[in-house]
Amino acid sequence: MIALLVLTALVLLPQVLKLVDLWVNKSVSITILGMMTLLIIPKFLVASLPMALLVGTLTALGRLAQDSELTAMKASGVGLWHMIRPLALLPLAAALISLSLNWYWVPQAHVLFTQVKSALLASNTFSIKTQTFNQSIPGLTIYVHKQSQGGRLLEGLLIHDAREPDHPVTLVARSGALHRNSDGDTAILLREGSRHQSLPEGKFRQLAFATYDLPLGVDLGASSKEGDEERKITAFSGAQLLEQTQSSDPQQAYEAIQEQHRRLAIPIATAILGLLAIPLGTQHAQRTGRSYGLVVAVLVMIAQFVLLNLGEAMAKRHVVSPLVGLWSPNLIMALFTLYVLRLAHYDRGLRFADWLSQLLSVIPQRLLRKGPPASPRAEG
Missing domain, CATH: 2.30.140 (Spermidine Synthase; Chain: A, domain 2)
Known part of the structure; x- marks a missing residue:
């Protein structure tokens, strides 16, 4: 929860600063700004939830490893599969939350935010400040x-x-x-x-x-005709997406199918990342401490982000079908998770993770190591 709050606040900060500008320069009330901030939170929760799940799981398991509690559990006959059962509930819960965000909360919040923004822009047209250079439009x-x-x-x-x-x-x-x-x-x-x-x-x-x-170029109503016609497909509800897939326009139907696969693939990716964090955290956190969890989380998220964006871009350009483009990254990460789980079951380390553990354990020692004493100056 701490990781989720911190990461969400970090990604939300630039957007909040833009909204604060409305309060400073456009005299928008704090109540409206607070409502607009709440409406953009679901979109950023979808991105910060997998990262928070990774950081939280790796940090918790790292603490257990540092205190030798994982060693004591293994000595008592508690194997990796016994530890996975309760820990797997967290990725499952995160996947369900991500699914509800993608299918309901994010589209609804996007529609409401667009309506508030349009109405705010229209009202600001009539509240131009005198003797001030107004840039509301x-x-x-x-x-x-x-x-x-x-x-x-x-x-x-x-x-x-x-x-x-x-x-x-x-x-x-x-x-x-x-x-x-x-x-x-x-x-x-x-x-x-x-x-x-x-x-x-x-x-x-x-x-x-x-x-x-x-x-x-400002509509006096709460919405513009162009905005209604060019409404983003990411703001469509589940029923609207299903209706769009049966559209007579092939391109619109294709985009709707791709959006359906994207909304399903992201929650599954969240669950896979949560499961991957378990064997990575139990194997290598003991020697490197908490820094290992953060570094691994960043590297894994970068890999997942690159794969997802590559697959989505290929699907948009019709290089591959949406099924292949959106689900191939999950398949690759799922196979990698099974491979790491197998290594952890037989107490074998992942070579890349071993290198990373050694690097993170050596860097602080090198930075804190004192340099050689200065040689005395020769008096001449």
């Missing part, structure tokens, strides 16, 4: 000297539109009014102003206007 910097009529009438505007980086535009207007255009997006109707734009070869264009309609 990506690519737009808006400065307003004064507001009236509940924030809908703006006076003294300076707008820099960099949504097209190659053709930035600067607008200056005496006044403007927020309204909803025919596409359902928020726009500012500028009055009595000028439009400035730099052109290639050092040229400059200036346009004076009586009225100018600038779309902001």
